[in-house]
Amino acid sequence: MNNINILEEIRKQSPLVHNITNYVVMNNTANALLSIGASPVMAHSKDEVEDIVSISSSLVINMGTLSEKWIDSMIIAGKKAKLLGKPIVFDPVGVGASKYRTETAEKIITEVKPDVIRGNASEIMALAQLSTITKGVDSTARSFEAVDGALHLSKKLNNTIIVSGAVDYIVTKEKVTKVGNGSALMSKVTGMGCTATSIVGACIAVDKDLHNAAVSAMVFMGLAGEKAEKMSDGPGSFQVKFLDALHNLSADDPEEKTKVNEES
Amino acid sequence: MNNINILEEIRKQSPLVHNITNYVVMNNTANALLSIGASPVMAHSKDEVEDIVSISSSLVINMGTLSEKWIDSMIIAGKKAKLLGKPIVFDPVGVGASKYRTETAEKIITEVKPDVIRGNASEIMALAQLSTITKGVDSTARSFEAVDGALHLSKKLNNTIIVSGAVDYIVTKEKVTKVGNGSALMSKVTGMGCTATSIVGACIAVDKDLHNAAVSAMVFMGLAGEKAEKMSDGPGSFQVKFLDALHNLSADDPEEKTKVNEES
Amino acid sequence: MNNINILEEIRKQSPLVHNITNYVVMNNTANALLSIGASPVMAHSKDEVEDIVSISSSLVINMGTLSEKWIDSMIIAGKKAKLLGKPIVFDPVGVGASKYRTETAEKIITEVKPDVIRGNASEIMALAQLSTITKGVDSTARSFEAVDGALHLSKKLNNTIIVSGAVDYIVTKEKVTKVGNGSALMSKVTGMGCTATSIVGACIAVDKDLHNAAVSAMVFMGLAGEKAEKMSDGPGSFQVKFLDALHNLSADDPEEKTKVNEES
Numbered sequence: 190m191n192n193i194n195i196l197e198e199i200r201k202q203s204p205l206v207h208n209i210t211n212y213v214v215m216n217n218t219a220n221a222l223l224s225i226g227a228s229p230v231m232a233h234s235k236d237e238v239e240d241i242v243s244i245s246s247s248l249v250i251n252m253g254t255l256s257e258k259w260i261d262s263m264i265i266a267g268k269k270a271k272l273l274g275k276p277i278v279f280d281p282v283g284v285g286a287s288k289y290r291t292e293t294a295e296k297i298i299t300e301v302k303p304d305v306i307r308g309n310a311s312e313i314m315a316l317a318q319l320s321t322i323t324k325g326v327d328s329t330a331r332s333f334e335a336v337d338g339a340l341h342l343s344k345k346l347n348n349t350i351i352v353s354g355a356v357d358y359i360v361t362k363e364k365v366t367k368v369g370n371g372s373a374l375m376s377k378v379t380g381m382g383c384t385a386t387s388i389v390g391a392c393i394a395v396d397k398d399l400h401n402a403a404v405s406a407m408v409f410m411g412l413a414g415e416k417a418e419k420m421s422d423g424p425g426s427f428q429v430k431f432l433d434a435l436h437n438l439s440a441d442d443p444e445e446k447t448k449v450n451e452e453s
Numbered sequence: 454m455n456n457i458n459i460l461e462e463i464r465k466q467s468p469l470v471h472n473i474t475n476y477v478v479m480n481n482t483a484n485a486l487l488s489i490g491a492s493p494v495m496a497h498s499k500d501e502v503e504d505i506v507s508i509s510s511s512l513v514i515n516m517g518t519l520s521e522k523w524i525d526s527m528i529i530a531g532k533k534a535k536l537l538g539k540p541i542v543f544d545p546v547g548v549g550a551s552k553y554r555t556e557t558a559e560k561i562i563t564e565v566k567p568d569v570i571r572g573n574a575s576e577i578m579a580l581a582q583l584s585t586i587t588k589g590v591d592s593t594a595r596s597f598e599a600v601d602g603a604l605h606l607s608k609k610l611n612n613t614i615i616v617s618g619a620v621d622y623i624v625t626k627e628k629v630t631k632v633g634n635g636s637a638l639m640s641k642v643t644g645m646g647c648t649a650t651s652i653v654g655a656c657i658a659v660d661k662d663l664h665n666a667a668v669s670a671m672v673f674m675g676l677a678g679e680k681a682e683k684m685s686d687g688p689g690s691f692q693v694k695f696l697d698a699l700h701n702l703s704a705d706d707p708e709e710k711t712k713v714n715e716e717s
Numbered sequence: 718m719n720n721i722n723i724l725e726e727i728r729k730q731s732p733l734v735h736n737i738t739n740y741v742v743m744n745n746t747a748n749a750l751l752s753i754g755a756s757p758v759m760a761h762s763k764d765e766v767e768d769i770v771s772i773s774s775s776l777v778i779n780m781g782t783l784s785e786k787w788i789d790s791m792i793i794a795g796k797k798a799k800l801l802g803k804p805i806v807f808d809p810v811g812v813g814a815s816k817y818r819t820e821t822a823e824k825i826i827t828e829v830k831p832d833v834i835r836g837n838a839s840e841i842m843a844l845a846q847l848s849t850i851t852k853g854v855d856s857t858a859r860s861f862e863a864v865d866g867a868l869h870l871s872k873k874l875n876n877t878i879i880v881s882g883a884v885d886y887i888v889t890k891e892k893v894t895k896v897g898n899g900s901a902l903m904s905k906v907t908g909m910g911c912t913a914t915s916i917v918g919a920c921i922a923v924d925k926d927l928h929n930a931a932v933s934a935m936v937f938m939g940l941a942g943e944k945a946e947k948m949s950d951g952p953g954s955f956q957v958k959f960l961d962a963l964h965n966l967s968a969d970d971p972e973e974k975t976k977v978n979e980e981s
Contacts, residue, residue, distance in 0.1 A: 425960030
């Protein structure tokens with residue numbers, strides 16, 4: 190499917206996207222999913238995540254505000270999703286910033302085997318280091334420097350890795366696609382990365398081609414960001430206009446203005 | 454009291470409304486309560502909910518992001534509120550979506566005996582099914598289809614049931630009032646239902662006539678939604694304008710533009 | 718440093734501010750920190766707060782939505798910050814409203830020894846009562862009535878106390894500075910006090926003169942509030958414009974329009 194098809198499918202199917210995510214962004218990501226046309230559900234108790242994932246079309250796991258019980262639920266939900274063949278996207282927020290985060294990310298990746306992982310350059314490099322001890326973690330990592338790590342990870346994990354930044358790199362084994370859309374204001378609003386991850390959740394719910402779905406998600410984010418920036422006076426109004434722009438993404442926009450390049 | 458009186462009383466008394474609610478909407482519902490003139494307090498530890506409910510004028514219980522300890526606190530706070538004669542409104546978010554939610558809603562209703570319950574059509578039908586095994590749950594339920602369930606529930610529980618949707622139905626035993634105000638954009642913003650429940654909390658804090666207070670709450674929501682829609686470009690700006698509209702609800706508006714019908 | 722220097726340092730250093738705060742305001746305070754130029758991190762598990770505080774420049778402890786495990790983490794993080802010489806600001810939200818809150822505030826103050834405490838008049842008077850049984854708590858306390866309590870507390874705790882309100886009082890032992898900037902709409906938006914506390918966290922991260930840093934934080938809040946009010950139709954748009962205003966605080970504004978008076 191191309192971007193237009195994916196957008197139309199999201200709006201037609203309104204897929205239920207199960208989010209186990211962090212306290213900071215729950216409201217934003219639920220609203221972003223509604224704005225693009227999906228249906229969000231936020232549920233985290235181990236007593237219900239299997240039921241909720243069973244009625245959902247995809248699962249988003251985001252480790253932003255970690256604690257013990259939430260990790261247990263992430264694993265339980267992730268295993269159930271895998272069993273049922275529901276696609277999973279994982280956001281390893283802050284991996285590398287504490288031993289706890291690093292161990293948790295490794296645990297989730299090993300036990301849940303997410304279909305897509307989205308992080309910034311530092312996060313993807315931290316993950317890559319977990320699976321190869323030949324690279325150090327560079328906290329000032331830029332996107333293109335993390336692509337090597339993403340290529341390594343994608344091959345090892347047999348999944349799709351998104352390195353997001355001013356330019357986003359979507360990596361599936363040997364294939365690298367660049368998305369150049371976006372706005373500098375996105376880095377001044379909390380949870381825009383988490384929002385991208387949720388939008389990936391909506392896209393993989395309607396397109397089984399994970400690479401393709403991941404590219405579309407980053408295009409939708411970037412185009413909405415560009416529109417929002419033009420109508421904003423700062424990060425406060427940007428957030429508001431961003432949701433409006435996601436809601437108003439017309440079916441032709443996602444092709445005409447898309448800055449996508451295939452690298453290999 | 455009519456709508457104007459209730460609005461004026463909220464602004465005069467600024468009642469403290471104790472919310473035990475979900476992570477997704479805490480910020481929105483606190484802001485909606487402030488915008489209409491009430492004082493929100495969010496507190497959920499079993500170690501303090503009795504103290505907090507004792508200084509509050511009403512209690513809002515919302516089971517959006519459930520977990521074990523929160524349920525315990527909801528029950529403790531609810532029992533204390535009942536003992537002290539403080540009115541309670543309950544929002545059974547997602548009841549029917551998991552066994553856990555269904556059991557929790559039943560437990561809260563049985564142990565706390567909420568004075569008002571507000572849900573969408575599917576939620577109210579799921580609750581009605583709990584008390585009568587003669588009806589199935591229809592996930593595509595529309596408001597008017599759920600009114601039968603609400604009539605049954607209201608008589609059985611001796612309370613007021615709100616079925617919210619494009620048209621809201623407020624049901625107290627044999628009495629049914631319809632509120633036709635509102636905006637389609639309300640379904641594109643997360644937590645508008647939860648916000649309605651909190652506004653009910655503000656209204657029952659100042660008017661002991663529960664049916665009347667519930668009708669006023671839905672009128673305030675609907676009128677603010679209509680105003681906000683006119684000034685919005687999408688769900689992002691709608692949220693912002695909705696809070697402005699609640700804040701600016703003038704004392705005459707709530708009568709002139711209200712679409713209320715008594716059915717029986 | 719004067720206000721301009723502090724603002725420039727925040728934007729130059731982009732200090733990492735570790736927040737252990739409440740669910741209601743996490744999103745707002747993270748965005749306020751981003752808007753002024755700092756980097757927020759929200760992390761609360763006892764399994765990682767020591768790691769996170771170690772890489773941060775300051776620590777914000779806010780007890781808005783208290784529960785047991787969070788208190789443990791606040792103490793652990795606070796002790797580690799103290800050990801490492803990282804400045805700590807504490808927001809005793811709602812102290813006095815429940816026995817649990819009062820005991821928790823006392824525990825945190827005793828064990829963590831925060832460098833700055835920010836509260837409204839009632840909260841500061843409740844804290845003052847904890848350390849002197851000669852004064853009663855007045856729930857209708859106004860800022861200037863709480864200054865006596867703040868003077869007492871500051872001397873006893875050897876730190877800086879901020880009493881925020883229509884006029885803010887910053888108190889360090891014998892020194893009292895008043896900040897008169899601000900907007901009445903700030904009291905109609907949830908978490909503006911918590912946001913002030915986080916902005917204090919950004920200022921003390923770049924200026925070791927705690928009194929000075931605290932004054933600057935309240936000036937930034939007040940100036941942004943004044944700008945936002947002029948562009949707002951109510952509390953919804955105020956929130957949005959407030960973040961824009963923090964982002965656009967130009968380097969000269971903070972001196973020209975500041976209403977600061979030294980009292981002693």
